[in-house]
Amino acid sequence: MARSQPNSKLRILFLCTGNSCRSQMAEGWARHLKGDVIEAHSAGVQPHGLNPWAVRVMAEAGVDISGHRSKHLDEVLHIPFDYVITVCDDAAENCPVFPGTTTRLHVGFPDPPRLARGLTDDEAILRIYRQVRDAIRRFVETLPESLPPRQA
Secondary structure, three states, X not given: OOOOOOOOOEEEEEEEOOOOOHHHHHHHHHHHHHOOOEEEEEEEOOOOOXXXXXXXXXXXXXXXXXXXXXXXXXXXXXXOOOEEEEOOHHHHHHOOOOOXXXXXXXXXXXXXXXXXXXXXXXHHHHHHHHHHHHHHHHHHHOOOOOOOOOOO
């Protein structure tokens, strides 16, 4: 796995549709667990604000993402990413081409707001968000070793 510069962190963008939940969790986990080797960012193709349930379940796990904000992909296009990881199917389908040697991959996770739609019981909603949070953590724990070789 090559890095953008010798002795530098791997630059990874976690991309989702709204940059409100899954990509925010992934960025939070990457900063928390892998901050020594990964420079994590997140963005969305149609950002619509930070999801309070995501903030809540991440805080339960000891990761504070309350200071994050939902960003449009355009805000981070100037960063030379090593990897762009789409975490939802819609973002994977609408992800633009990145210049240079950025390697794109898709690792989809269920959409907690969609799964929780119509639920009124806080504990049931939290269970859904926790399951996705924990799945994202398990994925981030495998980084960067599980990433495919970078494009030349």
